[in-house]
Amino acid sequence: MSGHSKWNNIKKKKEKTDAAKAKIFTKMGREIAVIVKQGGPNPQENSRLKDAIAKAKAANVPNDNIERIIKKAAGETGGAEYEELIYEGYGPSGVAVLVETLTDNRNRTAGDIRHYFDKCGGNLGQSGSVMFMFDRKGIIAIEAEGHNEDEVMEAALEAGAEDFNFDGDVFEISTAPNDLGTVRDYLEEKGYSFLSAEVQYLPQTTTVIDDEESREKMEKLIDMLEENDDVQEIWHNWEMPEE
Numbered sequence: 001m002s003g004h005s006k007w008n009n010i011k012k013k014k015e016k017t018d019a020a021k022a023k024i025f026t027k028m029g030r031e032i033a034v035i036v037k038q039g040g041p042n043p044q045e046n047s048r049l050k051d052a053i054a055k056a057k058a059a060n061v062p063n064d065n066i067e068r069i070i071k072k073a074a075g076e077t078g079g080a081e082y083e084e085l086i087y088e089g090y091g092p093s094g095v096a097v098l099v100e101t102l103t104d105n106r107n108r109t110a111g112d113i114r115h116y117f118d119k120c121g122g123n124l125g126q127s128g129s130v131m132f133m134f135d136r137k138g139i140i141a142i143e144a145e146g147h148n149e150d151e152v153m154e155a156a157l158e159a160g161a162e163d164f165n166f167d168g169d170v171f172e173i174s175t176a177p178n179d180l181g182t183v184r185d186y187l188e189e190k191g192y193s194f195l196s197a198e199v200q201y202l203p204q205t206t207t208v209i210d211d212e213e214s215r216e217k218m219e220k221l222i223d224m225l226e227e228n229d230d231v232q233e234i235w236h237n238w239e240m241p242e243e
Helices: 006-010 018-039 047-058 063-075 106-119 149-159 177-189 212-227
Strands: 083-090 096-103 134-143 163-166 170-175 196-203 231-236
Touching: 018 047, 018 063, 018 096, 018 231, 047 063, 047 177, 047 196, 083 106, 096 106, 106 212, 134 177, 149 163, 149 170, 149 177, 170 177, 177 196, 196 231, 212 231
Parallel strands: none
Antiparallel strands: 083 096, 096 231, 134 170, 134 196, 163 170
């Protein structure tokens, strides 16, 4: 089981400032709260909540914060109603971009995202215009240091994983989206901890941006989207240059 490690190639590794971490915590808190309202506060009965908790822990959100969010959401009635929407578009040089959002005002969010694409030389597309270029997969990333490749691969296959990749630093285990929780729980019981464990949109092919101006515009687009409180995740097929 081998192949191109999409996790390392697409996920940009950069040091997070305190402000960026706070924004990540806020967005994950909103995601958990919405899932609790939709499916209840018990992660054993609400598989989406279990996955969201694991995702938050992988991002170093403190357990106390997670528990507070769940209790608050379980006790809340009324308040803002959020809906999950995915926007699709093309960035500079035809880079395909998916933007996952949680919003209480779809007109505001759509206007903001359209503005970002326009400002950075891209364009927001219709539903389905980009989605076909991505595969939806559960992705579990485990730091390689201290682990034996054959043992990790064997455990992943026993757990029901679809694929296994190793790039020298990170073991990347892919699953069907609905199997993510089962595979993650099995590996956790085996004593493994995760860099990340979440459902991702993986590009079938990647796009290289050759000129500096377009690269800067693409970076600006990603930064603007990340700054928007309604945006939860950004997926793209830009083959980002090594830092």
